[in-house]
Amino acid sequence: MKKIYNPPRTDWKDLLRRPTRTVADIEMQVTTIFGEVEQNGDRALIKYTERFDKVDLDRIKVPETDITAAEKEVSDELKQAIQLAKMNIESFHKAQITDKVEVETTRGVQCWQEKRPIQKVGLYIPGGTAPLFSTILMLAVPAAIAGCRDVVLCSPPNREGKIHPAILYTARLCGVEDIFKVGGIQAIAGMTFGTESIPQVYKIFGPGNQYVTVAKQMATKYGVAIDMPAGPSELLVVADDTADASFVASDLLSQAEHGADSQVILVSTSKALIQEVEKEVEMQIKALPRQEIAQKAIANSKLIHVADDRIAIDLINAYGPEHFIVCVGNADFYVDNIMNAGSIFIGNYTPESAGDYASGTNHTLPTNGYAKQYSGVNLDSFMKSMSFQKVSKEGIKNIGPAIELMAAAEGLEAHKNAVTLRLAKLKG
């Protein structure tokens, strides 16, 4: 682990730099597969599923019998855990429902803002070694609360042509009707263009590897929106002598096990804590099954000592962490002054895992510094706000002359005329 003591501000930019990745060769592949899926639909999906997932499917849609069977394959214990998490996520996201905002801005000029659901959304759930059913909770629960009409889920099949039962169980628990066995670039292409099996969607959500990330970017060129740009997951912990070094170490490691490119940073005003955490990490890492991955991430991690809280918060805001854990005596200072972070975890008994699974907050969060300008996924991610206005005869008399003047000054006479005609009618 790299320990850095009191870095001068001029070094911050380099110190906080994330690893960049080149995507040019992936883009070529994405372009090819998008072209084929647009042209050949399901046939292309089946072809690439055979190539990448090594399984020859004859139908892409998961049959009802598989979904029913999955319910029996998931242990009751795990089902209860998933249900508890779902309840908390539901209660936090339901609280985000907003009322219509209505204002009479001038007498006779009624304006309001309403949020309405995005009608068709697609959820992508990666496959691989671990079935990320928790991400289904994070996406399908708010989609249902928002009232999205069509919710489509794609996830790659294993070599037996199956999707993990925990994924099927969770999807159905959340009311997802249409589940498709397709992953990677071809899944994103399928939801972008629609195929014989998969309906076209307006917005695609969900994490994925580099291929999926580039494919999602490509989807935006075809008019599909995406949840947010993606990058490797990250955690920044600010801690002082009130923190428990073993807890801090366990949080850093829970981030590090995600991938070798995970970003792990500890900021502290206490040199003693930095030493202790380093020791704890070395000890705990040995017991981890994903030790090899975690080792690589930890090798790139940074333990940064700073002189005081004011410097610390400036540095943290300059970084804009996805996950930000606050284990300090004066937590309020950090909570009040953090401007750029995805999700904030406060106190010694709030590990990042709480938000990853079951506290109720969403775990789909902006990485790569995007916390500076992007929200994490929340209820609004599944809706769009629309504005309405209704101007009465009195209203147009009140604001009409101003509109005429402004339109004329902008050289838009037809805009002016639309008002002039109406005002003339009212005089006549």
Place this chain on the structure above:
Amino acid sequence: MKKIYNPPRTDWKDLLRRPTRTVADIEMQVTTIFGEVEQNGDRALIKYTERFDKVDLDRIKVPETDITAAEKEVSDELKQAIQLAKMNIESFHKAQITDKVEVETTRGVQCWQEKRPIQKVGLYIPGGTAPLFSTILMLAVPAAIAGCRDVVLCSPPNREGKIHPAILYTARLCGVEDIFKVGGIQAIAGMTFGTESIPQVYKIFGPGNQYVTVAKQMATKYGVAIDMPAGPSELLVVADDTADASFVASDLLSQAEHGADSQVILVSTSKALIQEVEKEVEMQIKALPRQEIAQKAIANSKLIHVADDRIAIDLINAYGPEHFIVCVGNADFYVDNIMNAGSIFIGNYTPESAGDYASGTNHTLPTNGYAKQYSGVNLDSFMKSMSFQKVSKEGIKNIGPAIELMAAAEGLEAHKNAVTLRLAKLKG
């Protein structure tokens, strides 16, 4: 104008298709200019301003003396109009402020969501023949309400190296401190990378031509967010025999004068109204200074007759208009069932110009069918939502076991361990 009677649903896709544009050659130019601005900063900005705007600047920042002078050059009448519009826009966008959303999802698990301002935003205001000062109101007013710390404005200079006084006046009225004389691709590049004069920003807002649009897309590759993808402006009017044909025609024309590629559509259950509107358009268009532009847009416009309201609303939702005017007896039906539209104008005395300038709603809206998944600019566009959680000892006892189970099932043992350590401590 093309009149279409009762088009079958199978024809809707073609009927509602927007013109596509190729951007490959523009992309090359954007890449070059971005590269130079990143490397050479102000020097590159000055070079390209000389090339495209035909003026040799020695400094890019607008001096205070110009801003003070501008206030005297704008007529008192226009100033009052701008101030009235500003008041309405302020009152509508202030009403959009949301409270902190706070929920105890499980005993001891406190979660909340807060919106915080994007710290650095850039506003782009096009130059050209007309000074679009109204767009400054639409962007700088919500930026101020949101509390964005740095607000930067770029607009191209004229051949005398000046920016139109109405733009300077409005910018200062809205509290914009830093105004720069730079336009087009080079302006977007400047705000993306930052230069000696222009600060780097996190999100760029504002309309522009194809060059600006492609440059904004390029900016997203460098981690800058943009307000929304852009396309030619569009208006769809639904009207029946209760509508005034001359008003409807004036609204269609106010859209048509924006550009030859503007999209103008009338949907009606009344053949008589379609005939009348066509006649009115032919008459009114002759008096317009921008007649030539409007003629081209009108030539591509569509007057679509449908059998009933249910078919009409399906067709309109399939199109997803930027602006949607509702002039029918049963307006409520359309207001309740419209799912995809940027801004909705209800009744005979609510022309599109009202929302363009002074009703209080925002005129920066999703075009090109993006109303299906994007919000128009609103207060939230200048903020991001962040989630917070604080779990007590009791809280982690309540949700900890579920987290352990779920993390283990996803194969993430370090995530589990972060909880196990804490639960052990509480038992011990």
